[in-house]
Amino acid sequence: MSVHKDEKTGKWYYTGKYRDLAGKRHDYKKRGFKTKKEAKAVEDAFLLKIKGGQGRIKMNALIELYHQEMKSAIKYSTLRMYEMIERLHIIPFFGDRYIDTIKTIDITKWNKERALTGNNGGPYSQEYTNNLYLHMSGLLTFAVNHKLLDDNPCKYAKPYKDPNEVKKEENAVENFWEVDEFNKFIATVENIDHKETYDTLFLTGLRIGELCALRWCDLDLEHKKLSVRGSFSTASRKVTSPKTKTSIRTIDLPNRLVEELKQRYERKKKLDGFNDNYYVFGDIAITWPGTFRYRFNNDLKNVNVKRITIHGFRHSHASYLLSNPMISESLVAERLGHSIDMLRSTYAHIYEKRRTALVEYIEKL
Structure with missing residues (x-):
């Protein structure tokens, strides 16, 4: 297996061979990646899948794979928002972690820390904290659906809620404009x-x-x-x-x-x-x-x-x-x-x- 750059297009691609369970050899190849890192991440995930599904992949590689597959399915502006969440809130904490080592207690701790100390030293809003949690859960659900993970630890965690914060979206007394x-x-x-x-x-x-x-x-x-x-x-x-x-x-x-x-x-x-x-x-x-x-x-x-x-x-x-x-x-x-x-x-x-x-x-x- 190897990753190469197409000199004509400037894009990266990967190519290689593998044997299936019957011992038969197959060639594989995929083009169109913007970076070498992206091509390598997608190839690694592909090889994990053909080896029987469960394997080890880091959060950084999962994010690369997610963006490669989703870039044609959702709007560019939405992807940009996800990239910001990943860059500021997910990669610094989980980027180098193998996703199968991320447990529910890690999600709970991360979400609470983000909620209380995120916004220039002050707390983020409940709404923003929920968005962080939902995207993290979305990434891990993607991993489960691609058989890179047995279960999503976010299923057993809940977004952190500040007990002192009134839910703004339900508080119609203050949450409106004249x-x-x-x-x-x-x-x-x-x-x-x-x-x-x-x-x-x-x-x-x-x-x-x-x-x-x-x-x-x-x-x-x-x-x-x-x-x-x-x-x-x-x-x-x-x-x-x-x-x-x-x-x-x-x-x-x-x-x-x-x-x-x-x-x-x-x-x-x-x-x-x-x-x-x-x-x-x-x-x-x-x-x-x-x-x-x-x-x-x-x-x-x-x-x-x-x-x-x-x-x-x-x-x-x-x-x-x-x-x-x-x-x-x-x-x-x-x-x-x-x-x-x-x-x-x-x-x-x-x-x-x-x-x-x-x-x-x-x-x-």
Whole structure:
């Protein structure tokens, strides 16, 4: 076995021979690698597989193999986000470890350490810590699926949760913007794709998984309608049916958003192979929630507004609608894909304002 460089293309390839279980000789060869290191890692994994599956491979080599196989399956921006997580959080701790030596206790310790001491000496958010854990689990699941590992130790660990941290995505009391705060933020966003994403979230109240799963065939821009039929699950890595019947719904769109989406459609339909099954906020491949969170956090860095999570756009939409006592709560619940009980529970603080406004309205009689 050996790795060589193709002088014509500048790419690397590996080639060699092996014997199968019956003793028959076979040639193997694979081209197209950007680096010698990448070619060697993929060849090592290939040889491990043909020797009966279980073998020893280091985390560095697993990451090379993962990127080689996944680069054509997921968006470039998503791969870049994974590379950042690997470079900053996984390789420094596990890069030289054989993956079969990584145990559940190692995952638990690593995740807690990252959570508490990651962000310039301070703690990372619960959301970010979860993303680190999910990608680590994804790498080891990839190893299991390729028979490079018996079991995924992440299955028996859980992302570290700070007992003193209130879950931001469930804390609708603080995790939302008023209209003027949103306008202040959106005025600073220069990237048109990012702006269209934030406008859609703010003006529809979609969950981030629903936004990821949205296809052009789910939009009827002529009649100003958006149909929610599915949601992307990070855990299963696929679009799934919504958990409740109320989540399957049709949302009426304001004119401003309809015009934005029409312009987006005109741009996107120029892509090679474009059709209405393409994702509205991706292309032929889905864009993962973590990518949107990463973009949002970057766009938010230098803006003097209250910090919210990307789920805060949904809370902002709900809070705006519920602040008007003339709008029926059943219509708001229907638009958000909530039950009325869930709506009242999540937005109890808004209902206090509604009651006050209602009394003020009655006083005018």
